[in-house]
Amino acid sequence: MGVPYHRQLADKQSLAARALRPVAPDVDWAAPFASAESGYRNKAKWVVGGDGKNPSIGILDEHREGIDLRRCGICEPALVDAFPPLVEFIARTGLVPYDVNRRAGDIKYLIVTASPQGELLVRFVLRSLDRLHDIRRRLPELQSVLPQLAVASVNLHPEHKAVIEGDQEIVLTEQSTLLMRLGDVNLYLGPQSFFQTNTAVAAGLYRQAAAWAARIVPDSVLDLYCGVGGFALHCAPASVRSVHGVEVSADAVSGARRSAADLPDPDRFTFDTDDAVTGRSDADLVIVNPPRRGLGATLADRIDSGAARHVIYSSCNPATLAADLGRMPSLRAVEARLFDMFPQTAHVEVAVLLERR
Ligand SMILES: C[S@@+](CC[C@H](N)C(=O)[O-])C[C@H]1O[C@@H](n2cnc3c(N)ncnc32)[C@H](O)[C@@H]1O
Structure with missing residues (x-):
């Protein structure tokens, strides 16, 4: 606190770039997505x-x-x-x-x-x-x-x-649920479900993932650690045949299912209460957004040796993000962007698009 906002952003950008350089030397960084400096926490x-x-x-x-x-x-x-x-x-x-x-x-x-x-x-x-x-x-x-x-x-x-x-x-x-309407997507937040801390920046993060997904034109999408389904529901262009989300909180899964039911084509969406580490890990596009501890070796290895042509990895911890990217040598980080989810703190959210080599 007390550091001018443009300096906070520049410092976070160089921190994130430094963390990823050893495992993603050629990644193309987009301009950071800034936040309101105050009044941002939901x-x-x-x-x-x-x-x-x-x-x-x-x-x-x-x-x-x-x-x-x-x-x-x-x-x-x-x-x-x-x-x-x-x-x-x-x-x-x-x-x-x-x-x-x-x-x-x-x-x-x-x-x-x-x-x-x-x-x-x-x-x-x-x-x-x-x-x-x-x-x-x-x-x-x-x-x-x-x-x-x-x-x-x-x-x-x-x-x-x-x-x-x-x-x-x-x-x-x-x-029993709070409606979090982001653009034209309804997310239903139950008391025990996770939601991204900063609603405006979360909306920007989902839009970025949606833009990547629209470019990739995947056949199937798997959203691991899906929470109430923010990524899954945004990353489903009409070309996508099936979208599946996996999340350990039953409360969040029931919110995600309700959101899908609001859509004109609900049958494309399925959500399961399961452990992302041991469940399925294959789809054309795999999206992962784990807690701070990251994916860990077991899941990173499975994704690396699986069939995903693309992976979108959104992380709130550059150290575990870098460690996981190091565990996925078959996937190359092509684009990255910092999302300033937590102004006035040293925390960052970073999204990376990976493609199979
Ligand atoms: C950073 S949040 C991301 C949520 C969601 N992607 C979003 O945008 O709101 C991480 C989520 O992972 C869930 N989680 C934690 N451990 C898990 C596991 N082993 N398997 C599946 N989900 C898990 C948490 O309940 C939480 O909802």
């Missing part, structure tokens, strides 16, 4: 701290006391506007912030996502379900001051461990 994952009368939302300091970040400049305005009524709701409902030292209290985290249309998905991460009834009872009050609240849920997180949510989700509203 999701806030706050620790709830303070006390029952005066909750804070933000992070914990070194004494595990809450630091309030409700005016954080990287959050979308729709989130910042929603924080005060949400904190007020927590206080009025009498939810006691979880005390990490004493391992007591009701609410651990508040997770809020905003759609491009300004609607909200709000999740209360609770230590137990003791207060579920109170939240449910008071929800209409919250909806009256926050009419843009489309989906509300409680996540049960009974364990004392360094992850921010548990497995069980209880949806409190009639609507």
Whole structure:
């Protein structure tokens, strides 16, 4: 922070180019895709701290006391506007912030996502379900001051461990998914599904992948780590006979299936809840967008020795991207582009188009 934005972009571009140079010396870099410098983040994952009368939302300091970040400049305005009524709701409902030292209290985290249309998905991460009834009872009050609240849920997180949510989700509203409309593609985001952090940059990333796919004219597309289907649904020009997505989150797969059902030709699309590492890896065009750990040797080897003529690899970690490209010597990186998904941080998203040698 404090670094002028054009310098941030130039620094990230040279960091990404340096990381890929040993494994992709001839790759052609397009101009970086820039972001709004502030107000870009569509999701806030706050620790709830303070006390029952005066909750804070933000992070914990070194004494595990809450630091309030409700005016954080990287959050979308729709989130910042929603924080005060949400904190007020927590206080009025009498939810006691979880005390990490004493391992007591009701609410651990508040997770809020905003759609491009300004609607909200709000999740209360609770230590137990003791207060579920109170939240449910008071929800209409919250909806009256926050009419843009489309989906509300409680996540049960009974364990004392360094992850921010548990497995069980209880949806409190009639609507269970947040509609994220990007151009003419409807993406349905459930509480436990991943979505790219920066909606405008995500839309640019999908458009770039779509432009590559339109040029390649693939017969079949496989989208590994597909989430709610952003790449699959954008990279399906009419020439594509079949589009298949694989994703470990059942919540995300059900969103992707719903999106496909909105299309005039839904039969071309299939989505499975599966492990991308052990499932199928062959198609004319394979798209991969793994978490920070990358593909790893097993999957990279299978793609390298498989039938894909082209691969699109979108990565949020240049180090694992470079390691994976090094594991795929039969595929040559031809084009790359940096997407500034995370301004004011050192993080980058890089998309690379590979073709078989
Ligand atoms: C970086 S996100 C990409 C999501 C999606 N491509 C998008 O654009 O929103 C990575 C996704 O991989 C999923 N995932 C993590 N490990 C997986 C695995 N072994 N097999 C399949 N999906 C996995 C996560 O649930 C998450 O949705």
